[in-house]
Amino acid sequence: MPSAFIHFLGAAGTVTGSKYLIDTPNKKFLVDCGLFQGLKELRKHNWDYLPINVSEIDFVLLTHGHLDHVGYLPRLLYQGFKGKIYGSAPTLEIAAIVLKDSAKIQEEEAERANKEGYSKHHPAKPLYTLDDAEKIISRFEPLPIQEWISMSDDIQVQFLPNGHIIGSCFITVKLGEKKLVFSGDVGRTNDLLMPPPHRPKEADVLFIESTYGDRLHPQEDVKARLKEIIMSTIQKGGSLIIPSFAVERTQLLMYLLWQLRKSFEIPEMPFIIDTPMGSDVLNVFKKFSDWHKLSIDECTEMCKMFKIVSDIKESYQVIYSHFPKIVIAGSGMISGGRVLSYLQHYITKPENTLLLVGYQAEGTRGRKILDGVHEIKIYGRYYPIKMKVEILHSLSAHADQSELLDWLKDILLPPEKIFIVHGEKQAAETFLVKLKDTYNWKATVPSLYQIEELHY
Ligand SMILES: [Zn+2]
Structure with a gap:
């Protein structure tokens, strides 16, 4: 039985920096490649090299185009990434805009910091430039949604819309016979602009977001x-x-x-x-x-x-x-x-x-x-x-606690492993208890850089 290793490189115990490496004997790939935002100790990871050999990553799959899911992509280039980046067509267009916007803002802010002298760094530098963003965008390749796409002999992927923003999807990765479901950011059931999310029907390994895992959105006009x-x-x-x-x-x-x-x-x-x-x-x-x-x-x-x-x-x-x-x-x-x-x-x-x-x-x-x-x-x-x-x-563009639970209701067989990701500690841990109460499912909240073995 072959083994794969899952590396939690972001959005583990926190909301931002979504990045999961799936390391299989034949292929290595990332699901999402986001920037850390917020706390300084998290943001400093944006400047670090990843604790893996980036030049060995074959491809990246993107759930959607938000900065905390795509904003680290130009940093992969510095570390020798040679592969392609896949997502739905609108996701890649949004990701391109977000990356160029982020690069431009960083250039503007570095320039301003140097002129006004308020940064501790001399000179202040942008995390990446517009030129770096353009280089990574040239590796984008849209994939069709709904259908199963073969990435290698034993890896197939499927993108299904999840109602969060334009182009956003949850991704199912078939590794041999095992199905890994990456929720991405789950949208609302009744959004004024977005159609309701599709729901997964099977998952052997589930990566579920928990941004609002401990809260309900108010009912208001x-x-x-x-x-x-x-x-x-x-x-x-x-x-x-x-x-x-x-x-x-x-x-x-x-x-x-x-x-x-x-x-x-x-x-x-x-x-x-x-x-x-x-x-x-x-x-x-x-x-x-x-x-x-x-x-x-x-x-x-x-x-x-x-x-x-x-x-x-x-x-x-x-x-x-x-x-x-x-x-x-x-x-x-x-x-x-x-x-x-x-x-x-x-x-x-x-x-x-x-x-x-x-x-x-x-x-x-x-x-x-x-x-x-x-x-x-x-x-x-x-x-x-x-x-x-x-x-x-x-x-909010995020499902709240009850919408997240609802999103999982079509999964009839309990997943073998459940990882609660993309949530602050309290939200993730509250959602863990709620999953046990509602479905009698056992989940864990992974920590940053944790590695999990998976037999498939
Ligand atoms: Zn998002």
């Missing part, structure tokens, strides 16, 4: 809440700043804002999306219309309402304009990106509102604000938080 937040902000003459990266909740926010404006529930004002690659994401939405619920006409009409700002000089024109406005700018967890420049100018003014809509990982500014800190540090300076802070958990 999200449109009414958003309207209320907008109206109370503009009545004070303030602006609404929504941290969200272009492929996080941006399209859903755009959709809700467009609906509110169309029915004259909110007044005419500038609706800004500030991100280096924002318009490219909208093109992916137009190109892959069967991956979401909007028609091409709706997409086009919705997009017309927004001004896309991609040049940093233009960002400052928006920042210095005194009219009430709604700005969506990355990153979603306020860990970097254009939103920082907005906050430098808006956070100390009580008439403005900051609206948090996505998951805020531990160690990020977004999480600190959620936890109620009174000041945050931006580019080496502290700013007191005077603007109003609002949270809309119901806009």
Whole structure:
């Protein structure tokens, strides 16, 4: 009986840095290759070499295009990776945008740190450049979804949509007779834009995310809440700043804002999306219309309402304009990106509102604000938080605890091994207990760099 070894290289005991190596006698491959975000001790791993021989990795499979699942790819090149990267067609387009965006933001921030001298590193360097991102993107190769694809004599893979973002899938890897299911990030059952997730029917080895493994999303009228937040902000003459990266909740926010404006529930004002690659994401939405619920006409009409700002000089024109406005700018967890420049100018003014809509990982500014800190540090300076802070958990792109349990309900035979990944310790451990209670399944929470043997 051959043996494979599973190496947990990220998203083990934490949410970010998704990376699993499957080392079989014939092929070695990664499932996802994400960047660590948040806590400094995690982020420093982004600069480390992986504790494996990267030049021996044959290929990478991507569940979806988010930075914490694809953002480490350019670092593989430095370490000698020679293979190809596979995913659904929209995932690869989103991943390309995300990588270029991330490289551009890192270049901008290194340049700024060197000019203003606030970094401990002299000179401050980007983790990778736009050129590095382009090089890895040239290795992308889209695979069809639904069908089984043979990667070698004893490895077959299948991608099925899981409703999290455009292009996102869960991946089943058939290793001989064993089925390994990688959940990726599981989407919501009733999302306004995404169709409901497909569910796995069999799994011998299950890798299940647990971002919201200990929580339920609130049941609320999200449109009414958003309207209320907008109206109370503009009545004070303030602006609404929504941290969200272009492929996080941006399209859903755009959709809700467009609906509110169309029915004259909110007044005419500038609706800004500030991100280096924002318009490219909208093109992916137009190109892959069967991956979401909007028609091409709706997409086009919705997009017309927004001004896309991609040049940093233009960002400052928006920042210095005194009219009430709604700005969506990355990153979603306020860990970097254009939103920082907005906050430098808006956070100390009580008439403005900051609206948090996505998951805020531990160690990020977004999480600190959620936890109620009174000041945050931006580019080496502290700013007191005077603007109003609002949270809309119901806009999350992640399944909550009950939706995660529901996603597993078609698996009739208990998996032989279950790894609870992509969750902070408490969320993962709560979900472990819940799996035992609901299905009588026994799971474990792997730790970073743990290696597990699998006979197949
Ligand atoms: Zn994701």
